[in-house]
Amino acid sequence: MKLIKLAAIAACVLSASVFANDPIIPVSPETKATTTTLRDKAINDNSAYQILKSLTTEVGARHPGTPGEKAGIEWGIKKLKALGFDKVYTEDVKMNGWVREVEKAEILVPSYQKMVITALGRSKSTPKGGLEADIVHFKNYAALEKAADNSLKGKIAFISNRMERLKNGGGYGPANIARSKGHELAAQKGAEALLIRSIGTDDHRNPHTGATNVAMGYTAVPAVALSNPDADQLVRLMEFGHTPKIRLNIQTKDLGPIVTKNVIGEITGRELPNEVVVIGGHLDSWDLGTGAVDDGAGVAIAMATGAFIKNNVTVNPRRTIRVILWGAEELGLIGARAYAKARQADGTIANHVIGSESDFGAGPVYGLQSSKNVSVNALHVVDTMAAIMGNLGVSRRGGDTSGGPDMIPLAALGVPALNLMQDGTDYFDLHHTPDDTFDKVNPEHMRQNLAVWTVFTYIAAEWPGSFK
Amino acid sequence: MKLIKLAAIAACVLSASVFANDPIIPVSPETKATTTTLRDKAINDNSAYQILKSLTTEVGARHPGTPGEKAGIEWGIKKLKALGFDKVYTEDVKMNGWVREVEKAEILVPSYQKMVITALGRSKSTPKGGLEADIVHFKNYAALEKAADNSLKGKIAFISNRMERLKNGGGYGPANIARSKGHELAAQKGAEALLIRSIGTDDHRNPHTGATNVAMGYTAVPAVALSNPDADQLVRLMEFGHTPKIRLNIQTKDLGPIVTKNVIGEITGRELPNEVVVIGGHLDSWDLGTGAVDDGAGVAIAMATGAFIKNNVTVNPRRTIRVILWGAEELGLIGARAYAKARQADGTIANHVIGSESDFGAGPVYGLQSSKNVSVNALHVVDTMAAIMGNLGVSRRGGDTSGGPDMIPLAALGVPALNLMQDGTDYFDLHHTPDDTFDKVNPEHMRQNLAVWTVFTYIAAEWPGSFK
Numbered sequence: 061m062k063l064i065k066l067a068a069i070a071a072c073v074l075s076a077s078v079f080a081n082d083p084i085i086p087v088s089p090e091t092k093a094t095t096t097t098l099r100d101k102a103i104n105d106n107s108a109y110q111i112l113k114s115l116t117t118e119v120g121a122r123h124p125g126t127p128g129e130k131a132g133i134e135w136g137i138k139k140l141k142a143l144g145f146d147k148v149y150t151e152d153v154k155m156n157g158w159v160r161e162v163e164k165a166e167i168l169v170p171s172y173q174k175m176v177i178t179a180l181g182r183s184k185s186t187p188k189g190g191l192e193a194d195i196v197h198f199k200n201y202a203a204l205e206k207a208a209d210n211s212l213k214g215k216i217a218f219i220s221n222r223m224e225r226l227k228n229g230g231g232y233g234p235a236n237i238a239r240s241k242g243h244e245l246a247a248q249k250g251a252e253a254l255l256i257r258s259i260g261t262d263d264h265r266n267p268h269t270g271a272t273n274v275a276m277g278y279t280a281v282p283a284v285a286l287s288n289p290d291a292d293q294l295v296r297l298m299e300f301g302h303t304p305k306i307r308l309n310i311q312t313k314d315l316g317p318i319v320t321k322n323v324i325g326e327i328t329g330r331e332l333p334n335e336v337v338v339i340g341g342h343l344d345s346w347d348l349g350t351g352a353v354d355d356g357a358g359v360a361i362a363m364a365t366g367a368f369i370k371n372n373v374t375v376n377p378r379r380t381i382r383v384i385l386w387g388a389e390e391l392g393l394i395g396a397r398a399y400a401k402a403r404q405a406d407g408t409i410a411n412h413v414i415g416s417e418s419d420f421g422a423g424p425v426y427g428l429q430s431s432k433n434v435s436v437n438a439l440h441v442v443d444t445m446a447a448i449m450g451n452l453g454v455s456r457r458g459g460d461t462s463g464g465p466d467m468i469p470l471a472a473l474g475v476p477a478l479n480l481m482q483d484g485t486d487y488f489d490l491h492h493t494p495d496d497t498f499d500k501v502n503p504e505h506m507r508q509n510l511a512v513w514t515v516f517t518y519i520a521a522e523w524p525g526s527f528k
Numbered sequence: 529m530k531l532i533k534l535a536a537i538a539a540c541v542l543s544a545s546v547f548a549n550d551p552i553i554p555v556s557p558e559t560k561a562t563t564t565t566l567r568d569k570a571i572n573d574n575s576a577y578q579i580l581k582s583l584t585t586e587v588g589a590r591h592p593g594t595p596g597e598k599a600g601i602e603w604g605i606k607k608l609k610a611l612g613f614d615k616v617y618t619e620d621v622k623m624n625g626w627v628r629e630v631e632k633a634e635i636l637v638p639s640y641q642k643m644v645i646t647a648l649g650r651s652k653s654t655p656k657g658g659l660e661a662d663i664v665h666f667k668n669y670a671a672l673e674k675a676a677d678n679s680l681k682g683k684i685a686f687i688s689n690r691m692e693r694l695k696n697g698g699g700y701g702p703a704n705i706a707r708s709k710g711h712e713l714a715a716q717k718g719a720e721a722l723l724i725r726s727i728g729t730d731d732h733r734n735p736h737t738g739a740t741n742v743a744m745g746y747t748a749v750p751a752v753a754l755s756n757p758d759a760d761q762l763v764r765l766m767e768f769g770h771t772p773k774i775r776l777n778i779q780t781k782d783l784g785p786i787v788t789k790n791v792i793g794e795i796t797g798r799e800l801p802n803e804v805v806v807i808g809g810h811l812d813s814w815d816l817g818t819g820a821v822d823d824g825a826g827v828a829i830a831m832a833t834g835a836f837i838k839n840n841v842t843v844n845p846r847r848t849i850r851v852i853l854w855g856a857e858e859l860g861l862i863g864a865r866a867y868a869k870a871r872q873a874d875g876t877i878a879n880h881v882i883g884s885e886s887d888f889g890a891g892p893v894y895g896l897q898s899s900k901n902v903s904v905n906a907l908h909v910v911d912t913m914a915a916i917m918g919n920l921g922v923s924r925r926g927g928d929t930s931g932g933p934d935m936i937p938l939a940a941l942g943v944p945a946l947n948l949m950q951d952g953t954d955y956f957d958l959h960h961t962p963d964d965t966f967d968k969v970n971p972e973h974m975r976q977n978l979a980v981w982t983v984f985t986y987i988a989a990e991w992p993g994s995f996k
Contacts, residue, residue: 117761121641121642170586170595172594172595265961289966289967292967296966315835493733496759
């Protein structure tokens with residue numbers, strides 16, 4: 061379905077004639093009026109901020125396979141019920157767990173210095189007690205590619221690339237190959253371990269962890285992120301002419317098969333209960349911080365949006381609003397992939413009318429983007445949403461979108477999506493670090509997110525036409 | 529001598545008549561001209577920044593009794609010689625060492641969460657394996673004072689006071705009593721341990737260590753600083769109605785008697801070699817960062833100032849410039865006290881014509897303050913210094929000063945001092961944390977400091993009159 065539509069859009073004269081025969085269903089004046097009223101109330105509503113405060117404070121970090129994740133799932137179920145959702149349930153998802161146990165790195169030569177590091181996701185352990193080796197420096201992944209195979213025997217490969225700070229987070233992808241695939245390349249070159257400068261934009265002694273391209277088992281060599289000041293320290297030492305020798309001790313554990321959950325709350329549609337608008341955030345977090353901007357904020361915004369609509373309209377919207385607190389996003393969209401696969405298997409994928417995930421921090425929304433799965437005949441609805449969001453600082457944007465990481469599997473099955481684009485200028489200062497904590501979140505921004513998400517969600521659930 | 533002068537100033541009519549008979553010695557046009565030339569060259573000179581880069585990168589942290597301190601002392605001797613100082617020597621100072629070995633804290637109730645903490649200076653250890661206890665919260669030291677003696681048996685006292693961010697660092701003193709004396713008060717109230725919110729202005733997961741009022745042995749109970757986000761997390765948990773139970777494991781070691789050193793470099797005076805102008809910073813640092821703003825910056829500024837003057841005048845200034853890299857400042861001005869005591873004993877204290885220490889970070893200098901030990905007949909010289917510093921953004925300020933922490937023992941013996949007041953707005957974001965690293969330092973600010981310190985030091989060494 062997606063391919064047919066993309067082809068139709070590409071051949072625009074043809075597509076115009078094809079779609080011209082479909083009916084254009086307007087957003088009714090009543091729906092616009094209700095949406096505007098909801099928006100103006102939501103902008104003064106602190107519930108998203110308060111939900112986030114509770115999650116990050118009373119639960120904390122929520123890494124799959126830890127007591128924190130379990131507490132987070134229990135919190136999600138209890139909170140969705142307390143917020144008045146009509147239906148609350150969970151779905152089990154099988155996966156393999158992994159945890160860090162020891163993380164220690166020291167410079168031994170030219171002078172003894174402790175470094176602040178963290179293991180990347182599914183990093184292999186070093187030998188017990190650690191390994192000692194000289195550093196060989198590569199400015200980026202491409203530079204390491206040029207090294208001869210097996211040329212780094214007895215050495216540690218160090219990739220020092222810097223991530224660029226951009227509002228849309230566009231610096232992340234180009235820098236991140238060092239994190240995701242660097243371990244394989246380091247192994248190919250014969251290195252004992254991989255060190256990378258953290259994929260992040262800050263200058264604090266807080267390293268950025270994150271997934272590698274490994275879903276089970278371990279990375280090819282121990283794979284570690286240095287805090288950015290520590291990485292810069294190694295680079296400077298080399299500029300002074302030293303060859304730093306370090307001791308690295310990483311001990312991690314594969315937990316084997318574990319079960320995570322997608323936690324789901326629904327506001328049942330009054331006319332079309334089987335048609336669902338999917339919104340959400342991911343409930344899991346990395347273990348270092350308390351998962352405030354990644355992704356407690358998204359969880360809180362989605363939960364607050366569903367509850368706010370339910371509690372501020374006289375009757376439920378036409379379609380079901382399904383708030384999904386996705387499980388194990390950080391380790392490879394595990395909950396989202398299982399959800400999409402199950403809906404494909406049972407045929408209910410067709411009932412997913414549109415969706416979006418909030419997973420880019422707690423900054424304000426500034427743009428509204430639609431995916432190519434959205435029919436040209438429904439684009440006027442997105443334009444209407446953007447117009448009503450206009451006085452919240454949001455404007456309509458071009459391009460394509462999956463609608464957020466956990467929407468990728470659904471988008472691949474043709475589910476239309478919107479992207480409520482957040483200002484991520486500071487997001488990668490905190491992302492995957494110990495510093496991702498509640499105090500960094502601005503309550504005004506959370507209110508703005510609630511208002512924007514309410515506009516999108518209410519219209520998507522109330523407008524009677526098809527987004528496909 | 530100090531008391532007599534203070535009395536004279538207080539009785540101003542009398543003092544005016546007393547001092548009116550003393551000769552007023554002007555700063556010569558030649559001295560002013562040379563100073564201006566030096567200033568305009570120094571503002572483009574990166575040597576202070578480069579020295580700091582070397583110290584923080586090639587040595588790192590310099591905590592008394594550690595290999596880093598030893599490496600720092602060796603670095604200081606070597607660097608002073610390389611910079612062309614006429615005389616380089618060290619003086620041994622006896623003290624008692626203390627180091628941290630294990631620092632771990634976890635919230636057990638209401639949910640398991642790891643906390644980021646650090647032991648305060650000379651903290652006692654907990655029992656091996658740690659202690660578990662509920663938190664009792666006090667908003668500040670005064671609130672803990674009001675608790676009944678022995679009322680906190682089996683509990684951990686937690687003081688959550690916040691330090692105010694001020695340009696002159698004025699928020700430090702009022703907040704710091706929790707750090708310096710809180711352990712004694714907690715013991716008096718029967719508590720098992722003391723937790724404090726870090727004495728700092730940032731919101732990062734980097735705790736601020738620092739000295740307690742204990743010089744030997746250990747604090748009365750284990751004494752620990754939480755990172756500010758962790759302290760705020762405990763406060764929020766209590767606002768949600770929980771009583772946090774924590775496990776605290778602190779293992780520290782008293783190293784017994786150790787020897788630190790003051791490292792000294794001199795530019796020998798051409799006419800009055802026995803008269804010394806003392807400038808410096810402290811060479812020791814806390815162990816968590818690399819001691820960049822505290823106080824590598826001060827060390828680098830003082831070293832660069834002496835070398836810059838030596839290398840940019842045709843003959844040495846009239847008096848000796850003595851650059852002192854003070855030892856063990858952080859643990860109670862230990863090097864400075866020993867230095868002053870020795871000069872009092874051998875009578876050379878009278879040769880210390882004026883002094884100042886740079887120990888308030890790497891921010892730009894904005895004010896010039898003189899101590900009450902400076903004679904009213906010499907104030908015009910300070911005004912001249914300030915005038916020449918004017919186009920560097922420095923203005924003359926009132927009030928009294930010791931001239932920096934390590935000048936306190938000398939000031940108490942009557943040595944005149946100036947305070948080259950730095951903008952410390954951001955200083956307590958980094959002070960005593962892992963985040964005190966070279967990347968935080970602005971090279972432009974280091975050049976400005978070098979220019980300002982050059983003006984002060986050159987005039988103080990060249991002007992033939994007495995500051996006393």
